Amino acid sequence: MQGSVSVTMKAPAEQIWNxxxxxxxxxxxxxxxxxxxxxxxxxxPAVGARFRGHVRRNEIGPVYWTTCRVTACETGREFGFEVLLGDRAVNNWHYRFTPVDGSTEVTESFRFNDSAVMRLFAVVGGQLRRRRNNRDMRKTLERIRAVVEAEN
Structure with missing residues (x-):
């Protein structure tokens, strides 16, 4: 299961990437x-660097910490990370920054790793999660756009 959302921002790619x-x-x-x-x-940020995120699933709960590892890190071009369950990646998030006529198209995407558990999840509740992720990616990008465009 995967999804992506793109938003064009009137700001340089490096500023958004930062x-x-x-x-x-x-x-x-x-x-x-x-x-x-x-x-x-x-x-x-650096490939291999680890961080943890404090998550409130669906903005209401449950609340938990996830550990992540940076998988792509090229200033002004891309940033990506995998969400880990133990030492195993279960989900991948990626941002791509593409210059377009004085602006930058920012694409945020997610992709669940293929496994029996994730295939079952895709059938049971995956469509709701994909819809939620797409909605939240758009919100995230719109919030970033508001900040970077206010600075320019």
């Missing part, structure tokens, strides 16, 4: 993630 790739900003923009912090002495 907000997104510093996961400590996540709570400002995400409807479900309240806060995030770097782990293991990481001071910022």
């Amino acid at each position: 907000l997104v790739a510093d996961v400590r900003n996540t709570g400002r923009f995400s409807p479900e993630v309240m806060e995030a912090e770097w782990l293991d002495g990481a001071a910022g």
